[in-house]
Amino acid sequence: MKVKKQILLINGSPRAPHSHSKQFASLFRKFCRVPSDYACITSTNHAALCQRMENYSDVVLVFPLYVDSLPVRLLEFLKSVEAYRLSHRPVVSVVINCGFFEPKQNDVAVDMIRLFCAQNGFSFGSALKIGSGEAVLATPFRFLLALQIYRLVSGICRNHYATLSFTMPIPLATFIKASFGYWELLGKRNGISREQMETMKIEDDTPVNPRT
Ligand SMILES: Cc1cc2nc3c(=O)[nH]c(=O)nc-3n(C[C@H](O)[C@H](O)[C@H](O)COP(=O)(O)O)c2cc1C
Numbered sequence: 001m002k003v004k005k006q007i008l009l010i011n012g013s014p015r016a017p018h019s020h021s022k023q024f025a026s027l028f029r030k031f032c033r034v035p036s037d038y039a040c041i042t043s044t045n046h047a048a049l050c051q052r053m054e055n056y057s058d059v060v061l062v063f064p065l066y067v068d069s070l071p072v073r074l075l076e077f078l079k080s081v082e083a084y085r086l087s088h089r090p091v092v093s094v095v096i097n098c099g100f101f102e103p104k105q106n107d108v109a110v111d112m113i114r115l116f117c118a119q120n121g122f123s124f125g126s127a128l129k130i131g132s133g134e135a136v137l138a139t140p141f142r143f144l145l146a147l148q149i150y151r152l153v154s155g156i157c158r159n160h161y162a163t164l165s166f167t168m169p170i171p172l173a174t175f176i177k178a179s180f181g182y183w184e185l186l187g188k189r190n191g192i193s194r195e196q197m198e199t200m201k202i203e204d205d206t207p208v209n210p211r212t
Helices: 020-031 046-053 072-083 103-120 142-157 172-189
Strands: 007-011 036-040 058-064 091-097 124-130 163-166
Touching: 007 020, 007 046, 020 036, 020 058, 020 091, 020 142, 036 046, 046 072, 072 103, 091 103, 091 142, 103 124, 103 163, 124 142, 142 163
Parallel strands: 007 036, 007 058, 058 091, 091 124, 124 163
Antiparallel strands: none
């Protein structure tokens, strides 16, 4: 089955409506010169999404790195794709963003999608690995990321698939210092100290800042 060049972006973030992935997908679509559509994964739309995938030459999975791997929401969806009999298999590309600085943190997740493609008869297309993905959109380096997304889109539109990486052009030590500052400020606003954040008691029942 021959389908015309068009791209479906699928957001695999568990918090899709408020996700960074949504913003990366939106930048992608801004630069895209072929028809493109956007969808989120929910617990009830797997079959509908699988059916939709058949109409596209390309699918781009946009998702965050969770524990060096894929979010469960995306894993569950991939299980459904595996079981669904697609009459046409689009080329699968990925945009993966992670909180840590180094884009290579995303390598294992890229390999997992590559393996999924190889085992299920899909061609793997492009990959964009974004380090500092949680922070970059709120910094002056946003335009540099947009440039990488532009390169990614141009390649996919011309069937020139490639693997690209991005992180902010600052020293790692500066990134870590800024991250600590950010989390400490957020903790302070919520009545949580750095010491409390450094414990494993994230689901402790006792109030973190008991007012007696
Ligand atoms: C449960 C959980 C696990 C995470 N695991 C990692 C990780 O292993 N490595 C990393 O660099 N970032 C990790 N992150 C950070 C996310 O990848 C980061 O916040 C990302 O920007 C979220 O993207 P989204 O807004 O599109 O969901 C994790 C976040 C959560 C909530």
